[in-house]
Amino acid sequence: MAADLSLIEKSATDILKLLKKEEISPLDLLDTLEARISDVDGQVNALPTLCFDRARKHAKALMKRPKEGRGLLMGMPIPIKDLTDVAGVRSTQGSPIFADHIPTASNILVENLEARGGVIYAKSNTPEFGAGANTFNEVFGRTLNPYNTKLSAAGSSGGAAVSLATGQAWLAHGSDMGGSLRNPASFCGIVGMRPSPGRVAANPGAKIDSTLGVEGPMARTVADLALLLDAMSGDDHRDPRSLPLPKRGFRAALRSGWKPRRIAYSADLGITPVDPEVRAITQKAAQRFAAAGIEVEEAHPDFSEVHECFGTLRAYAFAATKVELLRTHRDQLKPEVIWNIEKGLALTMEELTRAENQRLAMLQRTLTFFETYDLLLTPATIVAAYPVEQRFVAECDGFTFPDYVQWLSIAYALTTVSCPALSLPCGFTSDGRPVGLQIAARPHGEAMILAGASMLEDILALDTVRPIDPRG
Incomplete structure (x- = not known):
């Protein structure tokens, strides 16, 4: 089969069904992606590094195995964020320091994905070392928002989000400390989830017990995201933080019939300004749960110390991992x-x-709060996409932020207390920019988040399965 661009409009879940039936092959998917990338990536710069020769070699080896030995993903192609090493593939971390770095070994995350049937074909763009929620760097330049290519795609998993939104991927890997899976998902109209620390095994950093930064999945639908989370999850002795597989998989959580009994919504968590239109859109989406008979109240935990706390812990993490680069x-x-x-x-x-x-x-x-509420809903970001030339959001609703990080507090508050959180598309501004709703639960509560998000996804019916062509 030659490239079939109709495949890009299908969900990853449907693509997996076709792979299982052998109606298509991983090579067909790679041909399709290569053609789609050629058509659109020049307009958005989501996937600056491609490795199709490596991907086809891996796909051919996978296809020689019996179907039951091809892993959960059966040859599904996946791009890897450029903070994460892939053996034999240029891996820059968005930094001129590593512009020509080609690692000889893959990250644990990549090894496990490939062992479970994932095929790596590209590296997605990221800010330098993932710092800052706007995807640009001195190696590859800016990644642009497909809904308006004059705007930011957010970050730091901006290339991953844009690749999904434009049909250059069915599933994508990202990572998150201060919202880096959730911010670009919100800006680009896709789904991104920060799992609980340890849910996805990866190479430990200089601080081996860190729980701030995590790896996680991105997709165009909740069901697709659950598929990738199932493939990513599980313990690995090389990562002492890693958690064992849950007794029931995350795709099974979507079929469980579980519904939240009581939900809290907060526009600002008591810690941040919020754009009035974003506030209105997310509040309206949250109230759709009430129309389904679920109790929705305005409430949130007390996060009054979070700016000082997260700022200190983030700075310590940067010093621990980057001090030698500062010196040299x-x-x-x-x-x-x-x-x-x-x-x-x-x-x-x-x-x-x-x-x-x-x-x-x-x-x-927060743990006491979740004894009363099953889920906590907030805006995923406090603004919609802003001009790409703007390095970060400096002001919102009349408030000026003291640094380049604090505008992300509605996301990093959940990071600080180790809660999983997901950004779900929930509407658009009057000028067509996507807005995401953050859905959070207690630590290790991914199954509840996914079930609740799937329920709301059905109610909102925004049809995010089909990708868009970049819009100038």
Whole structure:
């Protein structure tokens, strides 16, 4: 079969069914993606590094196995975010320092995906070291929002989100510390989920017990995202944080019939300004649960210490992982990264201790909150897509942010207390920019989030399965 561009309009779940029936092959999917990328990626710059020769070699080897030995994904192609190493493929981390880096070994995440039938064909664009929720870097340039190519795709998993929205992927990998799976999902009208820490095994960083940064799935529908989360999940002895597979898979959670009894909605978590139109759109979407007979109340945990707490812990993480780069390649680092590393190096033990105590107090209050509510709903981001030339959101609804990170607090509040959270498309602004609704649950509550998100996805009926052509 030659490239069949009608396949890009299908869901990943439907593609998997065709693979199982052997009505299509992984090679057909790669041909289709290569043609689609040739048609549209020049307009959005989502997938700057391609590795189709490697992908076809892997696909051919997979096809020699009996069907039952091809893994859960059966040869499904997946792009990997350019923060994550793929053996033999240029892996830059969005940094001039690593512009020519070709690793000899893959990240644990990549090894496990390939063992479960995933085929890696591309690296998706990211900001330098994932810092900043606008996808641009000095190696590959800007990734553009397909709904309006003058706007940001957010970040740091911006290339992954855009590849999905434009039909250059059926499933995609991303990562998240301060909303990097959720922000681009919101801006690009797709689904992105930050799982609980340890849900997806990956190479530990300099701080091996870190729970701030996690790997996770992105897709165009909740069912497709659950498929990829099933393929990503499971423990690995090389990652001491990793969790065992749940007794029931995440796709099974969508078929379980579980419904939330009581839901909380908060436009701002008491910590941030929110664009009035984004507030209205997300509140209206949340109230659709009420129309389905589910109790919806305005409430949220107390996150009053989160700006100081997350700022300290994030800075410590940057210092722990990037201090040597500051010493040897300072002139090649963007100013936001330098600021974060230097802030971390200047921290005192008293500041670190206070941040850990603040985090514990917020976690305890959040766990108590989830004894009353099954799910917490908020805007996934406080604004819709903004001009791509703007490095970050400096002001919202009359409030000026003190740094390049704080506009992300509605996402990083959930990061700080280790809660899984998902961004679900829930509507559009008056000028056609997508808006995402964040759906969160207690730690290890991914199954509840997915069931609730699937229910609301059906109610809203936004039809995100079909990708779009980039719009200038």
